[in-house]
Amino acid sequence: MEKLPKWADVALVPLISLILAAVVSALVLLAIGESPAQALKVMVEGALVSPYGWGYTLYYATSFMFTGLSVTIAYHAGLFNIGAEGQAQLGGLGVALVCLALPWPHWTLALPAAMIGAALFGAAWAAIPAYLQAKRGSHIVITTIMFNYIAAALMIYVLVELLRPQGQMDPASARFPAGAALPTLHEIPGLSLIFTKQVPANISLFVALAACVVIWAILWRTRLGYEIRSFGKSEAAARYAGISGVKVTMVAMLISGALAGLMSINNVMGESGRLLQNASEGAGFIGIAVALMGRNHPLGVFLAALLFGFLYQGGAELGLWTSIPIELRTVVQGLVILFTGALDQMVRMMLGVVFRARRLKAA
């Protein structure tokens, strides 16, 4: 097979995968008698034209950055963390417990505390699968899937039996104190000039951006990152170089779980202001698509999170204004994962043929 130039491998392969996913999605729309062009127009208008639409797009993107980074750091250690969803649910519990514990006077105090709660709970939920992988060789993909379901059951129990206030019907916690509310982009001086209406995107966006930089620094500028990446590339070589597989697996998964948990400051603390059932709404799974699309690099994760933010807000608009069901976004999400994560060799082979033809012509 033809070896691709680096730029093609980094940029062209994901781009073509994305185009393929878009083409198949368009065919699906045509098959159910809808117009892809019209759908795209509604999505762009609803998600990207007005600051109000951006307020939603950025809100979703914030969650996806956290979960995308979560999948990314595990991936570099050679671990496929499908459990970001469950870890995010538990992170939500951490946020709720912290926010409900004290009558917080101001968000600047509540946010760091809630972040610690979210990260701890998320990491704790990743710890058991990580330990079983590291010590007993239990396949982390299967254990994290199981832990997603256990988390779902646990959260139903906790919300219905423990956190639900007396006399309330829906399974949700009490409202957080006003001092624990995070400022939205509409309430931040300067940004309020752009976001003139109330939007769900909030200060967590900047935490997510900071997390992108921190994870980049950990992976490529620290000894730990070097250990994680070498272990992911070749377990045998890493062991030979004196890197502890148990340590790398544990640390990478704990960071991964903490990141997934951290997304809850966005949806639980920033948006709903109380803990709802299934609060993360599949964002943990979208993290898989975001990480694959972003080629497991924080910059790529940032861009892919924006793309999926657009897809989610745009998809919601479709459900609202057209006869296209909101589930279209799940289809697109699946197709992006399929083309970027499983059929990437096919794309490379296709590109290889093109590059080979060009090289032969030039010679």
Added chain:
Amino acid sequence: MMDYATLLQILDTTLRLATPLLLACLAGLYSERAGVFDIGLEGKMLMAAMSAAAVAAITGSVWVGLAAGILGALLFALVHGLASITFRGNQLIAGVALNFVASGITVLIAQDLFGQGGRTAPLSGGARFNAITLPFAEALAGVPVIGPLYAEVISGHTLLVYVALALVPVTWWLLYRTRFGLRLRAVGENPASVDTAGVSVVRLRFTAVLITGALCGLAGAYMSTGLQAGFGREMTAGRGYIALAALIFAKWRPWQALGATMLFGFFQALALRQDVITKTIGIAIPVPALDALPYILTVIVLAGLVGKAIPPRAGGEPYVKER
């Protein structure tokens, strides 16, 4: 104590609820024994459930519906095979991806065809599988203990329940008593040896993946035309993953798969009858705890606390002819 009549009711429900798990579990067994991991059982079942219900509703025939269900699942199996065998992609990621595609596209198609919020039209009469009364069920019902067991638990299910049960010995025989089975197991343990013997690894694995598709088709079709009367969004509700858990619990063996799926089906049946549990043991076990039990048990098995679950050795690895 639980009285006999209640026990029979619960066992009857167990058999009904365990059937889709058993079919999906056996489905996964073929693929994984051949060295192709498949976490996309859920998606294939969902696709089959929708296709079967939609076509049965339109044609009025459950048999045409069943064929459509199998076809729908086969289509997804084919994509899984292409991605993980032909293009040597990541099998786990392919499975995850297909689950999402199925979750969305089933609603899109059902909504387009029926316009009922992603459901298919309700099925009745010949568009569903109806209960079969086994011979002598009524005559034997009067026999103490065994009679009611035969009449109420074993008799009176739809055809696919008996098909699922029959597939257990069939799978055992295929796997351990035929040349195909030997090769199938070999290709999951050491594909190079099969290749050296002059047997095509690609063809064997594709055969296994397509069998998986067909059985998932049965599982899905049973969900929407036997267990229930129509398709609803996400109606498989994680059963593909419970089947996967059962497969690990059974350590990739057919008879044990029967045991594991019956056990998990029993938990599901118990979760529906919380009043019985409370009455029997005097403690109210929360329903979520029962829901989580199959997953917790699987983690315990995976942790190696009760025996060791060792997957087929070449599972998850794409085969490259010459390294």
